[in-house]
Amino acid sequence: MNEVHEIFDLVVIGGGINGTGIAADAAGRGLKVALCEQNDLASATSSNSSKLIHGGLRYLEHYEFKLVRKALAEREILLKNAPHIIKPLTFCLPHQPHLRPAWLIHIGLFLYNNLAKRVTLPASKGIVFSPDSPLVSTITKGFEYSDAWVDDARLVILNALAAQDYGASIKTQTQCIKAIREDNIWTITLKDSLHGKISVIRSRSIVNAAGPWVAKLFSSVLPHKSPQNIRLVKGSHIVVPRIHDQPQAYILQNVDQRIVFVSPFEDSFSLIGTTDVEYNGDPSAVEISNEEIDYLINITNTYFKKKISRKDIVTTFSGVRSLLDDESVNAQAVTRDYKLEIEDVNNKAPVMSVFGGKITTYRKLAEAAVNKLAPYFNSMGPKWTADRPLPGGNFENINLFTEKVKKEFPWLPSLLRTRLVRSYGTDVFELLNTITCLEDMGINFGADLYQQEVNYLIEKEWALTVEDIIWRRTKRGLYLSAQQVDKLQQYLDEHSTVLARKS
Structure with a gap:
């Protein structure tokens, strides 16, 4: 066993977007930070998203006005700070009168335009589809609005690089197997996932940003019970050759009130998703089901002239989102907002746990998390991430x-x-x-x-x-x-x- 006697200010467990975002924010404020990830960075939920930076138009139906406002504001910040991996994307929302009525969509888009200040993206508008539209001929009207596309896995990598630039130690393929408070310091046992080597580090605080494993960490690593219940919700996508040659994405309404995105993907493909399915298995073994494949194919074929089938699928991917258990009946209605829980002993050796969240609001979540740790570190610097480009993003056009x-x-x-x-x-x-x-x-x-x-x-x-x-x-x-x-x-x-x- 390798004993390491240096003491970190913060050890972050989890190398997804929330963990790397918190590590970067904390390191940039002067804390001595280490991050451990049991696999590769972004190896779970954070590389299996719909790859969108968006306010969440559909969240308005569940009265998540605060979340949408926060996400819309973050959209502008991220477009400015990572212009290489994030770019504006226009969305067409075809109107089907038997689904959401036009007046309801108008109200939603009005709120979407005005809940936060727009700098980069244009306002939404009504549109009429021409005969050469890729949509079936019965769909003639719709709406257009703008959000943004992101390379989700690279967003994680850039935050890890930013953390490292400020002195953080990034330990991939490193599993946290035990954490014990001793004399107001955490003694943390780590295991090299590739070679089985055991090491020990010490830290004044811990952040549990383990995503789908956030609650499990309490039963296997941390010495107390999880302060929140979570719901694991699977989201799956399929990738097919480009359905159309236009640059915009489409947002499709289904009869079950869910929406599915069809987005341009890596020049030659269309990315179709996502689903919302309750999940009770191992997050590392998640995969798309036949029912999900049929669901995504059927809704796509309902809207587009060009039909797809299983033989067109190039690849699929699935991710498990750990969402706050707000007792919603349906998985699609579970809040996408986050909650930060902190526990300490006599105002020492805190452990903070991150529950919920979405990729669009990761920076705000990280900032809030480090703010919440500020009382434990008198010398911590001010917040900084809103005005600093991510690595590689220091250009304007x-x-x-x-x-x-x-x-x-x-x-x-x-x-x-x-x-x-x-x-x-x-x-x-x-x-x-x-x-x-x-x-x-x-x-x-x-x-x-x-x-x-x-x-x-x-x-x-x-x-x-x-x-x-x-x-x-x-x-x-x-x-x-x-x-x-x-x-x-x-x-x-x-x-x-x-x-x-x-x-």
Whole structure:
């Protein structure tokens, strides 16, 4: 067992969007922070979302005005702070008179326009669909509004990088197996998930940001009962070849009052989801059901001229959201807001637990969490994340920045240049620092995934496995053949000694 005698101010358990957001905020205020994640960063819920930064138009039906206002305000902040991985996206809402009436939608969109100040995005409006619309001919009218698209997994990575930039220690593949209060300090036992190595660290406080495992952590790691009940709700998506060639997304109403998004995805695909299904199993073993597949196919075919079937599905993914148990009858009605619970002994050694939340409000949640810890740390600095770009986001206009990259690296193929800019922003200069031509990028594993980028992801972004690289750090898994994936796996195996994570 490796005993570590340094004392952290804060140890965050969980490497999803809430955990990395809290780690970044706290480290930026001067706290000595460590974060441990039992698998890869963003390996659960945070990489399996609908990939939207949105106010939550449908939440208005459940009178979640405070949540929608908060989310709309955050939408503007995130668009400004991460312009490489977050971009505006127009949504069309086809109107079906037998579902929500037009007057109700008008009221909802009026509130959506005015609950928070809009800076970047235009106001909503009514629209008439032309004959060449991708929708079935019986749908002629609808509404248009704007939200934003996000690469959810990369948002997590950027927050982990921000935390590390401020001195935080990011420990992936590291499971917290025990935490005990001793003399107003937490003694925390960690286990290396890959090699079984045990180590011990000490901390003045803990944040339980374990997502779907937040309540389980109390029964297995922390010495007291969970202060909140949670409901696990599964959301599933399917990915199919592009249903239409237009740039906008569609928000589809179903007869069960649920809505489903159909969004452009990685140039060549459409992302369809999500479902809301009560879930009682192991969050790490979640997968889409046949019923969910049929549900998403049926609603899509109800609205679009181009029909899809199971044979069109390129891939699927499912995530489990840990939501506050507000005793709602239906999973879709459970609040998406968050709650922070804190427990201490004589105002010492607090443990804070994060219940609920959504990706759009992660920064606000993190800020509130660190604010709540402030009484325990007299020297903590002021809040800062609203006005500081995330790593790679220190530019104003994506098109102008792309032109700058083109001038600096004229040999980069157009599609690769666009993808690298959209993934890394200004950090693309670090990725390509020593490269003067395409041949210098090394092995092309397929789909413009080169050895140089793979090495960068391993050395700088905690990537260890093929899945880490092709699904969470990039989305190249959508394009790579089985043979190309095997080639990448062989490369990782052969270079494991050189490229392994530094311990």
